[in-house]
Amino acid sequence: MTDIKSLDFDELNTALSSLSLPSFRTKQIYSWLHEKGVESFDEMTNLSKDLRETLKAKFFIPTLIIEDKYVSKLDSTVKYLFRLYDGEYVESVVMKYKYGYTICVSSQVGCKMGCTFCASTLAGFKRNLMPSELESQIHIAQRDLGIRISHIVLMGIGEPLDNYENVIKFLKTVNDDRGLNISLRDVTLSTCGVVPKIYDLMNEGMPITLTLSLHAPNDRLRSGMMPVNNKWGVDEAIKACRAYAEKTGRRVSFEYTLINGVNDTESCARELASKLKGFICHVNLIPVNDVRERGNVRSTEKNIKNFRDILCSLGINATIRRTLGSDINASCGQLRRKKKDGDTDENCC
Numbered sequence: 001m002t003d004i005k006s007l008d009f010d011e012l013n014t015a016l017s018s019l020s021l022p023s024f025r026t027k028q029i030y031s032w033l034h035e036k037g038v039e040s041f042d043e044m045t046n047l048s049k050d051l052r053e054t055l056k057a058k059f060f061i062p063t064l065i066i067e068d069k070y071v072s073k074l075d076s077t078v079k080y081l082f083r084l085y086d087g088e089y090v091e092s093v094v095m096k097y098k099y100g101y102t103i104c105v106s107s108q109v110g111c112k113m114g115c116t117f118c119a120s121t122l123a124g125f126k127r128n129l130m131p132s133e134l135e136s137q138i139h140i141a142q143r144d145l146g147i148r149i150s151h152i153v154l155m156g157i158g159e160p161l162d163n164y165e166n167v168i169k170f171l172k173t174v175n176d177d178r179g180l181n182i183s184l185r186d187v188t189l190s191t192c193g194v195v196p197k198i199y200d201l202m203n204e205g206m207p208i209t210l211t212l213s214l215h216a217p218n219d220r221l222r223s224g225m226m227p228v229n230n231k232w233g234v235d236e237a238i239k240a241c242r243a244y245a246e247k248t249g250r251r252v253s254f255e256y257t258l259i260n261g262v263n264d265t266e267s268c269a270r271e272l273a274s275k276l277k278g279f280i281c282h283v284n285l286i287p288v289n290d291v292r293e294r295g296n297v298r299s300t301e302k303n304i305k306n307f308r309d310i311l312c313s314l315g316i317n318a319t320i321r322r323t324l325g326s327d328i329n330a331s332c333g334q335l336r337r338k339k340k341d342g343d344t345d346e347n348c349c
């Protein structure tokens, strides 16, 4: 059976051609799937019952069920744990900003990258998400909350550039004005540094914002935190980001998670500033989130501010990330891991 929601418009047209339908049917079905985001063929009420049955025999719409939902009492950030059609789990977070709603979506079930501070790898890598499953995270959150989501960040579970084809297809679909019609300028993709794919992305002609999870200014430190660095080192990753910024005209950001006594020293800040010299970019400083199994300790407030001040004094634009939903902050990948372990959580609504 074919996942009908992962087909683009032309593929859908081709797939429906054997049914000899008038061409307006493709438009109707595409609109149900991508503009309205229905979860079943029975919701396609302008199609005959017979046609709905024919579609059901040939295609399926992968379901995402809200397994758990956490709502922050502090700032109304919402975190979802979704159950996928094969029983796997992923997480999404919806945040409210002045300019609208942003969703942080997962791109894979688990992650292969093995970053030492991250929860996403703990429960193992299972599979890539299909384009439809990426998109349904938005549809279901919008429907559940009765809102329109205008911004997307690919910063949930998984490495988006390790699921490249599906992520690109998802982005083209959400940008389509026959679907969600989300501007690519309002999309941010975060990568741990899969360098060849940064160059591929640069050549897609998509004006999306790129973020590199850097977390350390040199190979010795970064390789100890992020195994991907053994393949593509700090200089290679920053070089790819400079090329991306130059070609796309989009500003690149760097994520830098501060861990007490590991990467938050003055010398790290100075080394980072020298690596980014002359690059019009932005550094997001993030106090590390506690992940029970990881044992990393947050930098002190004083060290975080000091780190920022050093970067700024050396001409590097840096800010400390505002924490949203801190009372529901099971960091990235933790809800899925808990579910796998059979853990429960009292905070769940």
Ligand code: SAH
Binding pocket: 115, 117, 118, 119, 154, 155, 156, 157, 158, 159, 160, 190, 191, 192, 193, 211, 212, 213, 255, 257, 286, 287, 288, 289, 290, 291, 331, 332
């Ligand atoms: N694989 C992609 C996107 C997913 S992670 C990437 O690496 O960029 C999204 C961001 O959260 C990354 O910058 C990641 O390094 C960071 N992150 C992961 N675990 C964290 C933790 N415990 N505390 C703070 N940031 C964390």
